[in-house]
Amino acid sequence: GGLVFFPEGTYELNNSTLTMYSNITLQGEGHASIIQGWPGITASGISLVTWRNIRIKGYRYIWSNCTDVLLENIYFENENYSDPANASSRFCQFTDSSRFRIVNCYIENCQYGIWIGGAAGSLTSQNTDVVVESCYIKNTYATGYSYPAGINIADGKNIVLTKNHIEGIQPLTGTKGYGIYQGDNTVFKAENIVISNNTVEDCEYGIKLHSAAKVVVSDNVVTLGAGDAGQAIASFGDLDPIDSSIPSSFTVTSNVVQGADIFFPGWHKNLTITGNTVVDGNRGITTYTSGGSDYSYYVTI
Numbered sequence: 001g002g003l004v005f006f007p008e009g010t011y012e013l014n015n016s017t018l019t020m021y022s023n024i025t026l027q028g029e030g031h032a033s034i035i036q037g038w039p040g041i042t043a044s045g046i047s048l049v050t051w052r053n054i055r056i057k058g059y060r061y062i063w064s065n066c067t068d069v070l071l072e073n074i075y076f077e078n079e080n081y082s083d084p085a086n087a088s089s090r091f092c093q094f095t096d097s098s099r100f101r102i103v104n105c106y107i108e109n110c111q112y113g114i115w116i117g118g119a120a121g122s123l124t125s126q127n128t129d130v131v132v133e134s135c136y137i138k139n140t141y142a143t144g145y146s147y148p149a150g151i152n153i154a155d156g157k158n159i160v161l162t163k164n165h166i167e168g169i170q171p172l173t174g175t176k177g178y179g180i181y182q183g184d185n186t187v188f189k190a191e192n193i194v195i196s197n198n199t200v201e202d203c204e205y206g207i208k209l210h211s212a213a214k215v216v217v218s219d220n221v222v223t224l225g226a227g228d229a230g231q232a233i234a235s236f237g238d239l240d241p242i243d244s245s246i247p248s249s250f251t252v253t254s255n256v257v258q259g260a261d262i263f264f265p266g267w268h269k270n271l272t273i274t275g276n277t278v279v280d281g282n283r284g285i286t287t288y289t290s291g292g293s294d295y296s297y298y299v300t301i
Contacts, residue, residue, distance in 0.1 A: 006033040006054055013038040022046040028054035031075045039079075060090050066097045077108040090115050094156075098128040105135045111145040113137035113166075117154025117190075126188040127156035134163045139170065139177075149178040150203070153212075155188040161195045169203040176229070179203040179222070183210040189242055195220065206232040206260065211240045214249045224260040230282050232257040237266025237294060252276065261286060268296035 001023035008029045013036075020043045027050070028035075036057035043049070047067040057079040063069060071092065078089040091107045093115040094100055107113040114137070116127050137150040150166035153159060161180060169177040179200035182190055191213040198220045200206045206222035208231060209215065215235075222232040233255060237247050248269040252262060258279045264271060264287040271287065278284045287296045 003027060006035065008032040010034040010036060012036060020046060020049065023048040025050040025052065026054060027052045031055040036079060062093045062095065063097050064095045068099045070101045071105060072103045074105045076105065078110050094127045094130065096126060101131045102135060103133050107135060107137045109139060111148045112152050113150045115152045115154065116156050116159060129158045130156060131160045132164060137164065137166045139168045147176055149181040151180045153182040153190055155190050157192045159193045161198060163197045165199045166203065167201045177204040178208055179205065180207045182212050189213065189240055204228045205234065209235040211238040211247055213247060217252045217255065219254045221256045223258040228260065230260045231263045232260035234263040235268065237264065237268045239267055257281060264296065267294040270298045271296055272300045274300065
């Protein structure tokens, strides 16, 4: 236990300089307390960790089997975003962890700002009780990134994404970029997800889901422009890869969508789309079979 204090100044760290233990707080005096040259850590099996009031110029931070972690008022930027070796940078990735809060953080120039869950085919995890609140995620350097996302949910339950601002998540030619994305769910289900009061703009896709259950998408403002995919809020209704269940219990309400559509093809059960505003979209609100035997039922618009 203890406090590691970084007064205003610039600190050069590497992987061997600072080892993370349980019950530790890393605290600075604000964004003038700069940690750089810290390429990333993999913290495993620790708890009661706080990072607060610091600026980090780094690469990727992975938390595995950790609990009770708070990341607050952190300015994070990918330090070597022009280096192809850092093309999969991310501020933090959780695997098999619980009770995480990321609050009031500024995250810039990452392929993935925040990754909740294991990567498809490699990491297995079930994250629980994750809150991402009042964060600003921006990608101003797209070269070298494919399929970037501000917030990526691979799997997990009891996830709240609220009051975040995500912008500029744009793809390379031929790939895709997402503000908030849920997919790659290969080991556990993604369920009990609340996405509310976020602003998403200048991304190819706004909020896109694939195979989740018990989802509320409410009071978001999503603005897409010419040349984007035209899907501001979308769920492709893929059957869950774990138990082949139909994505169910979706509520999409009180969102404002500009320059794109609310788009729900494929399987869905108990889908409610109500009280939304769609301006300058292509089709407005759409739900239909995607070409196979799939269909939506118990739908209210």
